[in-house]
Amino acid sequence: MQLLAHPAMIRIRTRGPALAEIAYAVGSLWISASMLHNWPDPQGYWRDTDSTAYALLAAVYLPLVLRRRFPVPVLTGTGACVAAYFTLGYYHVPAVCGVLLALYTAASLCPRPVSVRCAAASLVVLLWGTRLAEPGIGPLSVGFVTVSTIVCWVAGDGSRRLRELTRQLRLEQEEKAHRAVVAERIQIARELHDVIAHHVSVISVQTGLAGYVFTSDPPTARRALDTIGSSAGEALAEMRRMLVVLREDGTAAPAGDPAPEVSGLGRLDELVRRVGEAGLPVDVTVTGTAYALPPGIDLCAYRVVQEALTNVLKHAPAAHTTVRVDYAEDEVRVRVKDDGRGDGTGDGGQGSGGPAGRRPEHPGARRGRTPGPAPAAAAATGRAGAPGGSGQGLVGMRERARIYHGTVTAEPAPEGGFEVSLRVPVPRRTGHAG
Structure with a gap:
């Protein structure tokens, strides 16, 4: 108990969420960049990896640090970068997780009408990327991104409703106590x-x-x-x-x-x-x-x-x-x-x-x-x-x-x-x- 009350531990607990967001964004960028660099492409389905691809990936993942403070602007920026990434024809899989995470955050923090529009826009961007799928798995890729988008939106909306119910229950308990x-x-x-x-x-x-x-x-x-x-x-x-x-x-x-x-x-x-x-x-x-x-x-x-x-x-x-x-x-x-x-x-x-x-x-x-x-x-x-x-x-x-x-x-x-x-x-x- 004395260790938890130490000033250093208090600072760590205060800054912990922000540090976790930074670690997650940097880790996701590193994993995506490693996947993009090491993924084999003997048939030449995708554009050769260059500095533009890494810059776009950085623009997709690093802003996720601010996703809880600015959910809709972060999702908008992430979606725009991913759309540009797909348009240039780079290997599409490393960029998908950034859009889905930004969509989940927007659905969990924003009213339902706003989150539904965010989900629709995200699905359009991801469907645009399915044209880069290997021959023969295009329909499977379409089904995957559709189901992933729905699952992320449902999970985020459920988190929002659970938080609202918890707040309502707390208010009811306070009113009951009063x-x-x-x-x-x-x-x-x-x-x-x-x-x-x-x-x-x-x-x-x-x-x-x-x-x-x-x-x-x-x-x-x-x-x-x-x-x-x-x-x-x-x-x-x-x-x-x-x-x-x-x-x-x-x-x-x-x-x-x-x-x-x-x-x-x-x-x-x-x-x-x-x-x-x-x-x-x-x-x-x-x-x-x-x-x-x-x-x-x-x-x-x-x-x-x-x-x-x-x-x-x-x-x-x-x-x-x-x-x-x-x-x-x-x-x-x-x-x-x-x-x-x-x-x-x-x-x-x-x-x-x-x-x-x-x-x-x-x-x-x-x-x-x-x-x-x-x-x-x-x-x-x-x-x-x-x-x-x-x-x-x-x-x-x-x-x-x-x-x-x-x-x-x-x-x-x-x-x-x-x-x-x-x-x-x-x-x-x-x-x-x-």
């Missing part, structure tokens, strides 16, 4: 949105609550701070899980750093508890016999519920919300519906169906702990947790569902409030885990 990178970026963005948006929303609401009751209700403020701490810890755990999934080198996580638990419907109770601590009442209903979902579908359903609850928490924090999970035989259905009580804003429309001007009730007031103007404070915290939404949550939910051939609908409910529904087909299983 699409894979884009898809991975979208996946990372979706995971970041799902993980960060939910936990930051909880932290934002709880921070507002803790600041509001910090002096009037220290126990409630402490519980809010505990929720902030647990939400931050869970956000870090989910980020760690995502980094493990996206790890490229396949190495294991560091020792003593246990892999975080993968999210799924099995953690639905934990999610409901967390948003409940943030002041959002949630009722959960599960119908059908619960069974183990494929990991991707399980995470998809969990993320849809998480995003829907996050939107309710940000934009309708006093709305009563229901989560319904239906395990059917061949699909799982999830519905998150709120009754619309809130400030009427939403990311992607969540919580937009509430009555206008209705203020959310502060969590502490529901518990009978917070005196005074709790509704106004809750509205303030609700607005703080609801920056202008870009609709990315709904886009992410639909992208996730589409991966598993599912559908997501998000629309105002007929009786008020907002509803998010997910339907994902689940492959049939031989047995269900209850």
Whole structure:
């Protein structure tokens, strides 16, 4: 390996193709000149060899050094010299290879219409030389030069098409790699949105609550701070899980750093508890016999519920919300519906169906702990947790569902409030885990 990296070897590899072309041209000229000089002609079929014959052979073979850079001009010059060589009546065989090699190069480097015209011109020149064949083998000479011309053109055209297919395949591979990178970026963005948006929303609401009751209700403020701490810890755990999934080198996580638990419907109770601590009442209903979902579908359903609850928490924090999970035989259905009580804003429309001007009730007031103007404070915290939404949550939910051939609908409910529904087909299983 060190020898290949030596500067002298690098120069040799760089100049190797040019040196090979020079060696080939000079070697072909030497062989052709030797053949012309030593070929016996006792019957006097051909013109006597002289300096003109050698000069024409040199004009045929030496320009082949440039055949890859100027394929058509080299073929044109070579063909003209060979035609002159044949016209003067010299022994014809030594000049044939130069035309055929120039034709192969033109067919391999030029578009097909150009190479076809080059092949036709080359065939005319070579057929002109068959008149110099020995008596009795003229038809055989015609067949030979015709077949040789066709073979050289087909071989060169095949080389060109193979090179084009290789280039096209490389471009397709690069495009495929680019699409894979884009898809991975979208996946990372979706995971970041799902993980960060939910936990930051909880932290934002709880921070507002803790600041509001910090002096009037220290126990409630402490519980809010505990929720902030647990939400931050869970956000870090989910980020760690995502980094493990996206790890490229396949190495294991560091020792003593246990892999975080993968999210799924099995953690639905934990999610409901967390948003409940943030002041959002949630009722959960599960119908059908619960069974183990494929990991991707399980995470998809969990993320849809998480995003829907996050939107309710940000934009309708006093709305009563229901989560319904239906395990059917061949699909799982999830519905998150709120009754619309809130400030009427939403990311992607969540919580937009509430009555206008209705203020959310502060969590502490529901518990009978917070005196005074709790509704106004809750509205303030609700607005703080609801920056202008870009609709990315709904886009992410639909992208996730589409991966598993599912559908997501998000629309105002007929009786008020907002509803998010997910339907994902689940492959049939031989047995269900209850």
